[in-house]
Amino acid sequence: MSRNEKIVIPGESIGNIYYRGRDEGFIYRIGKGISVSTHLGVAHISNKKVDIIPYKNVYTPKVGDYIVGFVVGYAPNGWVLEIGSYVKGFLPANDVIREGKFDPKKIDLEKYLRLGDLVGTIIQDVNKFSNVLLTTKNIREGINPKHLGKLSNYFIIKVHTTKLPRIIGKKGSMIKIIKRRIDGDLIIAQNGVILYKGSYENYKLLRSILQVIIQHTYASGLTGKIAEMLGVNLNELNDNEVSGKGEEKNE
């Protein structure tokens, strides 16, 4: 652990510093310029700035996030989706049904999406009561249109959202290594859902790799270790840069 790193627990002082982290949510000011951490995690403190990587965090939906949810209910004009957060999302029927005008009297929603279907969506809006409006229209750059709408025949792995930055790595280094060895369609959604379409052997390998990353999130030299496990040469990889997809630019 470097000198600027510190394990913090809720209520532990992180000094008189202002905040620069991933999310405004990990700090609480107790007055007189003293701030405390609100989560268990590792704080990187440098030059009066702090970035806290929490051990666990509750996923808070943000506008523009690419997420994968599944249908848990119907509304007259759309679907209710479980999105792995403390709130449910609403997907309007107009977004999914493109042909003609949507008429709830004539069109049966079950024909398009049924209970339990996986849907790739983007968060269009979140209001102050945390009502989440979803869309399957490609409103953001850098997302494969194939990953929007109904997704079928995928293997599903669920991880904590705090582990995603580590799974993706700095500038996508970790995910590049994984993609080198494991071919097939790999989707990383920002609510912690990882989908994979490919052979079962590759899925098992992916699952074991993710297990190692999750269990050793705070270890240094993890990328090298994973590269070694997968038999990927790191130097070779640097010459052949692959541009990351939009949904992978999580942090």
Next chain:
Amino acid sequence: MVKERRKMSEDFTRVDGRKPDQLRPYRIRAGILRNADGSAEIKLGKNWIVVGVYGPKEHFPKFEALQDRAILFCRYHMAPYSTTERKSPKPSRREIELSKVIRSALEQAVILERFPEMSIDVYIEVLQAEGSTRVASITAASVALAEAGIPMRDMVVGCSAGKVNGRIVLDVGEEEDKEGEADLPIAIMPNLKRVVLLQMDGKLTHEEFKEAFEMALKGALELYEEQKRALKDLIEKMKTIEGESNE
């Protein structure tokens, strides 16, 4: 037996051979339940308490949800086999009261305003009881909440003091509680320097109260260090890649 005990207390040694300002042996572990969002267990003497935290999730029924903050729900429950005589599993008057005081103590630490219209559930299950379970429950519940990733202003840690045979002692056990003259459980937020629970049973003079309070405070700070260790161990485990060669 009684003679023996009386003799021991004359030498300022307690029923279980502790010094007046000594805690029972303690151990806190975090993240013990796989299916809970956060969990912890505490062993304090013969006390054994397991806490599971679930949420935040949508509050049901919806009309009871609060518009500006989440609801913290606490359930303190003693297992039928936790005491020497079988206890009915039905929530007793005492259990309902303790659920309320534990909730009030924890509510001040959890930042509930972050999750409007939601609820957070804290289930406290006492598997084995030997006095001072309310403060031990608060200590473990606070670790479980931190492990669940729920934002908190500070940890909450509790400890009790009491008066037994005319002497102020720390961390009152079951036998001492029964024959003692007074019992004073407290819970504090150590960094914010706030008292979140203060109850008293029995009679203490002003000076005795001060002494008992100071003693309980000292015990709470000792338990706070254990809370820290339990939580930091979770991250320390994730820092090494050794022993991964079997993959």
